[in-house]
Amino acid sequence: MRRFIMLAAGAALAALGTARAETGVSADAIVFGQAAVLQGPASALGLGMKEGLEAAFQEANRKGGVHGRQLKLISVDDGYEPAKSMAATRKLIEDDKVFALIGPVGTPTAVAAQPIAAAANVPFIGAFTGASFLRNPNLENVINVRASYDAETEAWVKHLTEDLKLERIAIFYQDDAFGRAGLSGFEKAMKKRGLPILAEGSYERNTTAVKTALLALRKAQPEAVVMVGAYQPCAEFIKLARSIEFSPVFVNISFVGASALAKALGKEGAGVIVSQVVPFPWDASTKVIADYHAAIKARDPKAEPEFVSLEGYLVGRLAIAALERAGSEPTRAGLLKAIKEGGAFDIGGLQMSFGPNDNEGLDKVFMTVIAPDGSFKAVDRLTQMLAH
Numbered sequence: 402m403r404r405f406i407m408l409a410a411g412a413a414l415a416a417l418g419t420a421r422a423e424t425g426v427s428a429d430a431i432v433f434g435q436a437a438v439l440q441g442p443a444s445a446l447g448l449g450m451k452e453g454l455e456a457a458f459q460e461a462n463r464k465g466g467v468h469g470r471q472l473k474l475i476s477v478d479d480g481y482e483p484a485k486s487m488a489a490t491r492k493l494i495e496d497d498k499v500f501a502l503i504g505p506v507g508t509p510t511a512v513a514a515q516p517i518a519a520a521a522n523v524p525f526i527g528a529f530t531g532a533s534f535l536r537n538p539n540l541e542n543v544i545n546v547r548a549s550y551d552a553e554t555e556a557w558v559k560h561l562t563e564d565l566k567l568e569r570i571a572i573f574y575q576d577d578a579f580g581r582a583g584l585s586g587f588e589k590a591m592k593k594r595g596l597p598i599l600a601e602g603s604y605e606r607n608t609t610a611v612k613t614a615l616l617a618l619r620k621a622q623p624e625a626v627v628m629v630g631a632y633q634p635c636a637e638f639i640k641l642a643r644s645i646e647f648s649p650v651f652v653n654i655s656f657v658g659a660s661a662l663a664k665a666l667g668k669e670g671a672g673v674i675v676s677q678v679v680p681f682p683w684d685a686s687t688k689v690i691a692d693y694h695a696a697i698k699a700r701d702p703k704a705e706p707e708f709v710s711l712e713g714y715l716v717g718r719l720a721i722a723a724l725e726r727a728g729s730e731p732t733r734a735g736l737l738k739a740i741k742e743g744g745a746f747d748i749g750g751l752q753m754s755f756g757p758n759d760n761e762g763l764d765k766v767f768m769t770v771i772a773p774d775g776s777f778k779a780v781d782r783l784t785q786m787l788a789h
Contacts, residue, residue: 453713
């Protein structure tokens with residue numbers, strides 16, 4: 402009798418252990434958390450990532466989920482401020498008990514939030530930033546999708562110097578960890594070519610106080626101004642510059658939020674260059690882009706393709722593919738292992754590759770130019786922009 406009771410107790414404990422599973426995983430759902438800017442002057446970035454993530458998750462859920470579990474996303478606004486991001490991250494981990502953090506936005510916020518996630522052994526997946534520190538393979542909980550800011554700034558300088566033969570290049574940047582990450586990459590790219598940075602100007606995060614920087618850069622008379630900022634301040638800078646007949650070549654980093662920038666600039670956007678780290682969102686010849694179009698329309702019939710929501714969708718698709726590989730009883734460690742040891746992922750014809758010392762899935766940088774009607778044109782060389 403005693404042996405029977407012990408066996409029964411052991412079976413009950415085993416069943417309880419299975420029922421409890423990993424934090425954020427239940428019998429019918431897996432819960433992800435997103436701490437990102439959902440309100441304020443950079444909100445299009447967080448909302449775009451949220452839209453893409455939800456589109457990918459809902460697409461999977463319509464097909465029965467992953468191993469029978471539905472995917473859920475809890476998004477919390479962090480205002481693009483480090484202190485708020487820390488609070489939002491703790492809420493998601495401690496109160497909402499999410500399985501993983503996904504689609505956070507920004508460098509200063511990532512600097513604040515990633516260590517909290519690491520201390521709790523929570524995966525930190527697909528941050529909307531190209532900051533170099535997140536590419537450190539020793540950060541075991543981090544998975545990146547996009548190329549780095551160093552790759553983007555190298556592409557800027559390569560195209561400006563080789564395609565347009567420009568050397569007098571200045572920089573306008575956000576005065577924080579994000580802006581300084583872009584500045585560092587730009588410095589390296591210029592130094593590689595033996596060129597000095599002509600002039601620097603900066604502004605404070607979550608403001609559009611750009612006039613001082615504008616006047617300083619105009620005084621230097623650059624041929625090009627590269628920009629490391631969010632869409633509202635960058636748009637304000639460009640519009641004010643054009644109003645005082647200061648019209649160098651303007652080049653923006655992907656984080657700017659290209660579609661939001663084009664909308665904010667209106668007719669003043671023609672000829673503005675934006676580097677991108679995801680494929681062209683309007684080219685549905687690749688299956689993953691066609692899938693993305695269908696998914697965002699299923700989520701919201703009024704949704705239009707754009708770069709930020711495409712990035713969110715690709716991050717979501719990677720998480721789904723990794724969960725499928727991780728098996729029917731997913732764990733946080735198993736998810737990370739599925740990505741880092743899984744090697745290559747074919748996401749609808751788009752190849753992402755990872756390894757034990759490589760936590761970045763995509764490394765290509767694409768150049769785009771805003772057309773007079775506010776649409777985007779993909780270009781291989783910047784000389785193509787002169788024809789339009």
